[in-house]
Amino acid sequence: MKTRRYFYNSLFYASVASLGGFLFGYHTASISGALIFISETFNLTIFQQSFLVSTVIFGALIGSWFGGTIADLTGRRNTFFIAIYALFIGTFSFVTYKNLYVFYTSRALVGFAVGIFSAVVPIYIAELSKPKYRGKLVSINHLFLVLGILISNIFGYFFSKTQNWEFMFLTGLFFALLMFLLLFFIPETPSYLASRNRTEEAYNALKKITDDLNHTEVVKKIESHKKIGWKDLLSKQVKAAFIVGIGINIFRQVTGINIVTYYAPKIFLMAGFNSPHIAMLGAISVTSANLLATIVSLWLIDYVGRKPLLIFGISGMVISLTTLGIMFLFSPENLSYLIIIPLMLFTASFATGLGGVSFLINSEIFPMEIRGRAVGITTLANWICNYLVSSSFLSLIYNFGKSPTFFLFGAIGLLGLLFVIKKVPETKGKSFLEIQKFFSK
8 A cells, every 4th residue: 555655646746747848848849840830931041940949959958957956956846836937938928029039039948948847857756756666757757748749749730720830839838837736736855855954844745755664764865975066076976977877868869859859840841741731740640659659668667677778779760760861862852651650660769768768867877965966967968969960950951961861860879879788877676875886886
């Protein structure tokens, strides 16, 4: 009964926090369906289109950095409120003021919120979780992220008939309001409270999660730790974790997932689809494959382990990207529906490996006292690479061609596979303290 109560409580708290992942997915993907109509309405150049897509990423760079720091200073739960406020202001500004410069700044503010969610949601869930369930619970965040992308694609499909791109963004605010209300029903993490010497509050928070007093050992161990600060980010132990955390976040992006997230309709139009409306259907099918693979990964991650899923997933991505390169090489303008198959395999492979596992590992490998700041830095690397890939994809296609561009991402995937095999440890079933002992060696 105690185990069941713990799991259902943790599942609820993880789901509320993961609404941040949903908003992350929804508001980053919504631009893919709207971009076609925005670019036509305002006669945007290729550079302006790329810049509009990448402004949300620029905002996320700042949000991921400051989000981790804010989470260490004010708490994980309070940081979620800050992100939601920024999301509301940015979205309303974007759809209200039809000015290109306001477009850029308001999307950057939305990105600031998204960056906070990307850094802090996995930390919050990991700190509430026992090692036995941590993989599943943290992976709910990625499940919600993909669900957000899928819902965005579906809305984009229906709104593409009317070209009412403003409602593609406004509908996302319903989920932001839902998260805002539900945040009042979830606790701050006991780990964070204990690390701030708020011991009584930590125990009260634990009682909301579980009756298992053994779980309070987490609090006791944290209380016995020495306090560490920014200078400790340079310690040998943390440097070793940074190599893993930053490396896996870099490869999460440079293997090309967001060229599909942001530009899927454009890729389908390149392959011979005859209308934006039909291209959105293709994007929905690809995101559906991502969602189904995420569900499978959710149940495997605490049984198979993190590293095997990474190896399997990245291998599938390399095969898919190579296939895309070959297809565009021999039939660059007439692929039509054939292109859906490798794109579905690509996103499914990403979901199985890098999609869910990268955020999970980042939430596991750093000491409690600097976890927010450290994850903020690794997530910053994620968004920097996201920015570079998303802002350069159309230029790569224009200057080098479709086939060489996909071959390039496939080659980068091979490097990512080697990195995982050589550097990434298995964290399945290990407590935070056991993981820290590994890196201290």
